[in-house]
Amino acid sequence: MTYELNVAHLYGDLMNTYGDVGNILALNYYAKQMDVHLNVQVVSLEEDFHAADYDLAFFGGGQDFEQTIVAKDIQTKKAELIKFIESGGPLLAICGGYQLLGHYYIGADGEKLPGIGALDHYTLAQDHNRFIGDIVIKNQETGETYHGFENHQGRTFIGKGERPLGNVVSGKGNNGEDGTEGAIYKNVYCSYFHGPILTRNGDIAKHLLVAALKRKFPNDDFSQQEALPIPATF
Amino acid sequence: MSLRSGVATFAGKSSYWFLHTFLHGGSSLPGKITLKLDPQILRSLGAKYDVIVITGTNGKTLTTALTVSVLHEKYPTILTNPTGSNMEQGIVTTFLNAKNPKTGRPLAVLEVDEANVIKVTQYIEPKAFVFTNIFRDQMDRYGEIYTTYQKILDGVALAPNATIIANGDSPIFNSKELPNPIQYYGFDDQPDSDFKAKPNTDGVLCPNCQHILHYHTLTYSNQGKYFCPNCGFKRPELTYRLTQLGTQTPTSSQFDIDGHAFKITVGGTYNIYNALAAYAVGRFMGVTPEQIAHAFTANEQVFGRQEVIDVNGKRVTIILVKNPVGLDQVLHMIGTDPQPFSFVGLLNANYADGIDTSWIWDGDFEQLADSNIPTFITGGERYKDITFRLKVAGVPDDKHIVEPSLEKVVDRIQEVPTDRVYVLATYTAMLQLRKILASKGFIKEGLGV
Numbered sequence: 001m002t003y004e005l006n007v008a009h010l011y012g013d014l015m016n017t018y019g020d021v022g023n024i025l026a027l028n029y030y031a032k033q034m035d036v037h038l039n040v041q042v043v044s045l046e047e048d049f050h051a052a053d054y055d056l057a058f059f060g061g062g063q064d065f066e067q068t069i070v071a072k073d074i075q076t077k078k079a080e081l082i083k084f085i086e087s088g089g090p091l092l093a094i095c096g097g098y099q100l101l102g103h104y105y106i107g108a109d110g111e112k113l114p115g116i117g118a119l120d121h122y123t124l125a126q127d128h129n130r131f132i133g134d135i136v137i138k139n140q141e142t143g144e145t146y147h148g149f150e151n152h153q154g155r156t157f158i159g160k161g162e163r164p165l166g167n168v169v170s171g172k173g174n175n176g177e178d179g180t181e182g183a184i185y186k187n188v189y190c191s192y193f194h195g196p197i198l199t200r201n202g203d204i205a206k207h208l209l210v211a212a213l214k215r216k217f218p219n220d221d222f223s224q225q226e227a228l229p230i231p232a233t234f
Numbered sequence: 235m236s237l238r239s240g241v242a243t244f245a246g247k248s249s250y251w252f253l254h255t256f257l258h259g260g261s262s263l264p265g266k267i268t269l270k271l272d273p274q275i276l277r278s279l280g281a282k283y284d285v286i287v288i289t290g291t292n293g294k295t296l297t298t299a300l301t302v303s304v305l306h307e308k309y310p311t312i313l314t315n316p317t318g319s320n321m322e323q324g325i326v327t328t329f330l331n332a333k334n335p336k337t338g339r340p341l342a343v344l345e346v347d348e349a350n351v352i353k354v355t356q357y358i359e360p361k362a363f364v365f366t367n368i369f370r371d372q373m374d375r376y377g378e379i380y381t382t383y384q385k386i387l388d389g390v391a392l393a394p395n396a397t398i399i400a401n402g403d404s405p406i407f408n409s410k411e412l413p414n415p416i417q418y419y420g421f422d423d424q425p426d427s428d429f430k431a432k433p434n435t436d437g438v439l440c441p442n443c444q445h446i447l448h449y450h451t452l453t454y455s456n457q458g459k460y461f462c463p464n465c466g467f468k469r470p471e472l473t474y475r476l477t478q479l480g481t482q483t484p485t486s487s488q489f490d491i492d493g494h495a496f497k498i499t500v501g502g503t504y505n506i507y508n509a510l511a512a513y514a515v516g517r518f519m520g521v522t523p524e525q526i527a528h529a530f531t532a533n534e535q536v537f538g539r540q541e542v543i544d545v546n547g548k549r550v551t552i553i554l555v556k557n558p559v560g561l562d563q564v565l566h567m568i569g570t571d572p573q574p575f576s577f578v579g580l581l582n583a584n585y586a587d588g589i590d591t592s593w594i595w596d597g598d599f600e601q602l603a604d605s606n607i608p609t610f611i612t613g614g615e616r617y618k619d620i621t622f623r624l625k626v627a628g629v630p631d632d633k634h635i636v637e638p639s640l641e642k643v644v645d646r647i648q649e650v651p652t653d654r655v656y657v658l659a660t661y662t663a664m665l666q667l668r669k670i671l672a673s674k675g676f677i678k679e680g681l682g683v
Contacts (some may be wrong), residue, residue, distance in 0.1 A: 012433040013446060017370070018559075021434040022595025022626075029626045042433045045446060050659075063378040063436075069444050133589070149590045194592040200624060233622040 001037040005212050008049060010059040010097065011070050012042035016028075018151065020060030020094055022196035023205075027058070027088025030198075030205045034225040036213065045069070048079040051084035056212040061095025061194070064108040071113045074100055078116040085118050090187040092213040094197060098183070098190040099123045099154055106154070119157025119185050128152070135171025135193065137164075137181040145169070146201045147234045150181075156192075158183045165191050184220070187211045195234075202230035238416070243279065260649035262319060265326035276322075278359035279329035279681045283313065283342040287517060289351055289386055290366030290401075293508045293559055294320065296500075297366055300512035300529075305341060305514070307525035313342040322353040331611050332536065341519075348382050351389030358394045362518060363414075364511055369435045369455060369559040379406060390414065392552050399514045401507060402472050403457035409441030414441050417521040419474035419514040421458065423489075426450035434596060442467045453503055454566070455559045476506065482570045484551070484656075494523040499534050502567040519546040523644045531681040545655075546648045552657045554664055558596030559656070564575040565601055568656045577653035578609050579624065579644065580663035582613040587660035591619045603628035609650045610636045613643040614663045640667050644674065 006111050009024060024040055031038050039093075043049050062070060071206045081101075085091060093099075099105040099207035100115045105123035107113050142202070146166055158164060164174070165182025173181035176191070182191035189204060191197055198205040206228060246268030266274050274412030288298045295317050302314045315328040325344060346354055348368075351642055354360070365386065368379045383406050394414055399406040421545070429439050435455055438447050440462035447467075452458030459467035484501040491513050498509050516526045539675060543550045553568075555561045568575065583591050602610075602624075610629050612621040617638045624634060626654030637643050640663070647655050659667060671677045 009433065013430070013435065013438055016436070016596075018590065019592035019595030022592070024624075025595065025626050045444075065378065065380050066439065069439060149592060151590060194590060196592055196595055199372050199595065199619075199626070226559075234618055 001032075001214060003034075003036040003217065005031070005036055005038050005055040005209070005216065006053060007038050007040045007223055008054040008057040009040055009042045010057055011062070011066075011074075012058075012060070014066040014070055015060045015062035015096055017063060017095070017197050018059045018149075018194040020194065023058055023092060023094070026196065026198035026202070026205055027209065028054075028178040030202060030228070030230075031209055033228055034209055034213075035096070036209060038223075043077075045073045046076075049080050049084075049091065051080045051087065054084065054089070054181050055216050056208060057089065057091040059085065059091065059097030059100070061097060063103065065148070066131055067096045067100070068113060070096070071100060071105075071115070074116055075114070076120075081116060082118045085186060085188055087217055088187050088211070089206045090215070091189070092151055092198070092208055093188065093190045095152060095192055098192065101158065101188070101190065102156070108153075119183060119190070120161045121156050121190075122159075123154040123156045124162040125153055130174060131172035131192075133171060135173065135181065136169040137166030137171070137173065138169055139166045142203075144201075144203050145159050146193070146204070148191065148195045148197055148198070148200060150192045151194060152192045154182050156183075161185055165189060173220065187215075200234040202233065206230060236278065238272050238280040238666060239275055240537055242268045242275050243330060245271055246275075246326070248448055258428060258518065260323070262323040262327055264330055265323035268326050268330060269323060274357060275326055276329070276354065276357035279326065281352075283340055283358075284544075285342045285353060285354070285358050285360040286362045287344050287346050287354060287360045288364040288366065288511075289346045289348050289350070291369045291371055291382070292557075293366040293504060293511070294345045296505060296536065297364065297508040297511045298343055300508055300533075301364070301515045302343050303529040303536055304512045304521055304526050305343065308328065308519065308521045309338040309341050311338075313340060313528050313638035315344050315591050317345075319562075321350045322346045325350070325354060330670060349385045351386050353389075354393065354683075355389045355392040360396045362397045362399055362515065363390060363393075365398065365404075366507070367401050367404050368437075369405050369458065369557065371557045371645075383409070387412070394621055397513065397520060401457070401511070402470055403453060403459070405441065405447060405456060405460050405469075406437060407468075408470050416470075417473040417514060417518065418470050419510045419558060420469065420472045420476065421451065421453050421479070422472060422475040423477055423479045424451040426459070430457050432488055440465060440467050453507075454563060456489070457507075474510065474511055479506070479587055484567050484571045490525070494527065496530055498530050501570060502563055504563045513645040521536065543671060543677055545644065545671070547653070548650065548655050549653055550655045550657060551661060552664060552667065553616075555658045555660060558593050561597035563592070564658060565598060567607060569601060571654065573653045573654050574606065575656055576609040576611070576647075576650040576652045577602060578611045578613070578647065578655060578657040578659075579620045580640065580643065580657065580659040580667060581612075581616040581620040582614050582660050582663040582666075583616045584662045587662050591616050594620060594623050597623075599623055599627035599629075607633070608652060609633055609635065609649075611637055611643055611646050613637045614659070640670055643667070654658075
């Protein structure tokens with residue numbers, strides 16, 4: 001393959017609910033079609049994350065208990081993660097990963113747990129209720145429609161610097177109130193979508209890969225990669 | 235028995251007789267009626283029995299059936315509950331249906347749903363508990379493995395003298411200090427090395443210090459000879475050890491436990507764990523290894539879940555899949571077939587299947603693409619999801635037939651180049667397929683699991 005990208009699978013051994021690893025598999029699937037080889041590495045507890053070592057990152061959802069452990073450890077990676085994000089590093093964060101990039105979330109026992117505040121959202125809990133079911137959203141800028149399955153207790157409210165990943169067509173979305181789902185900030189894509197998101201929405205995989213290629217090889221022409229057709233899979 | 239319990243028992247027994255005689259049913263309704271009349275009925279019904287409770291995510295049914303077979307070698311009368319009746323009402327019905335034992339103190343071996351353990355121990359102090367495993371179940375929409383285990387322990391707390399017979403390879407069963415006597419069973423057939431479980435594995439945090447566990451040996455998922463390099467937490471001493479793993483095929487497994495040779499007529503490493511659990515209970519209850527070996531081979535019908543259906547000369551095996559750990563184990567098991575075979579994956583997402591299909595991405599379909607399977611067929615109501623899963627796993631388009639309609643899947647199965655066909659299906663897809671096979675005369679009944 002002509003190109004190589006280094007992918008950090010953040011806490012891949014702890015944050016791995018509901019088939020979220022499928023996002024890595026889908027990234028690989030589309031990367032191959034773009035003539036790109038991915039080196040995927042799990043970066044977990046007590047391991048360093050150096051922003052300069054990675055071209056792309058994925059951060060999945062986890063069980064409540066695992067997420068509380070990750071919430072503590074991720075503070076040690078906070079500065080480098082912010083550096084990665086601010087310098088345009090492409091990152092996909094799902095569910096718990098999405099929550100931990102924000103200011104805080106409310107854990108299963110009602111405790112307020114800090115995130116890393118890299119993005120301007122926060123997450124509240126809801127009592128004895130979860131948003132569970134199929135969800136469809138539409139991104140107003142690209143006109144793309146995304147399909148997923150949501151399953152979350154958290155209600156997330158995005159901040160001023162963030163745009164939603166899409167507006168809810170059917171389903172609940174970020175919080176069941178404001179009609180938004182997910183968040184986009186620079187090259188960071190956040191969502192509550194399982195399914196997993198990239199297996200049903202190859203366009204997002206393409207956006208992430210193209211952004212990573214352009215950032216790593218600024219002098220190369222990636223118009224062919226950008227033109228890769230993504231047939232519907234759902 | 236109090237007057238109230240007597241009336242309740244009579245009402246339940248009569249309703250069972252009525253339902254059984256006239257409606258050919260009656261697995262939980264008699265229990266429901268009896269419980270309404272006397273919520274504490276299990277206290278009087280269960281008092282006569284030595285009870286063994288078998289619980290966990292996977293393997294409850296087969297472990298229960300095998301344990302009953304093993305114990306029958308020594309004990310003439312054993313009460314047990316039929317498949318699917320593992321909640322309070324079904325258990326009450328099981329006791330109601332029992333004939334009054336003539337002599338001695340009979341045994342009851344009960345498969346009990348994790349959350350229903352406490353509904354049994356409120357009234358009955360079991361002689362033993364068996365913990366098979368706790369995995370994340372995709373059906374478990376709220377459940378995490380820790381909350382599931384806590385539910386079991388809430389029940390166990392009411393029976394502090396009962397012996398726990400637990401899967402020692404599962405770290406969660408060593409995570410809490412309990413007053414009960416505990417015996418562990420596990421695999422001990424490999425030399426030690428040092429590695430971590432693969433990234434997409436659930437339950438790999440050390441319960442003491444929350445570092446990632448390492449393994450000296452690992453069977454599948456997070457089960458094995460685990461240890462924590464940070465705090466020294468490790469697998470407990472095993473009372474019952476699988477000392478050698480022999481030949482495995484999809485329909486047979488050979489292995490040694492504590493140096494004694496055994497054979498079971500079913501494949502899958504997960505079924506060896508079930509046999510190991512049944513062996514452990516047997517030994518605990520004084521059954522000899524020779525008797526256990528006899529029970530394993532003499533009761534082939536307990537493994538009757540994977541029936542082979544003749545579809546115009548094709549040997550078709552239908553296997554139910556419902557969660558990622560089970561799926562991985564089935565994929566591994568069919569891979570042990572020495573004969574060539576074709577693969578069919580049927581996916582639905584109705585309530586009984588689990589409405590979220592994400593879990594198929596936790597299954598290691600990649601191992602199929604690496605083998606020499608000549609034909610893959612995908613179908614079912616969610617055929618698009620399973621089709622893309624196989625595509626991403628590396629199954630080439632020229633070997634892959636996409637056929638949403640199960641009627642046509644049955645036609646296509648008859649055209650594959652192999653004699654053997656494995657069909658992996660979710661629950662409602664399996665029922666639909668069996669109905670079609672029945673309508674075409676390949677099987678007699680439309681139902682049955």
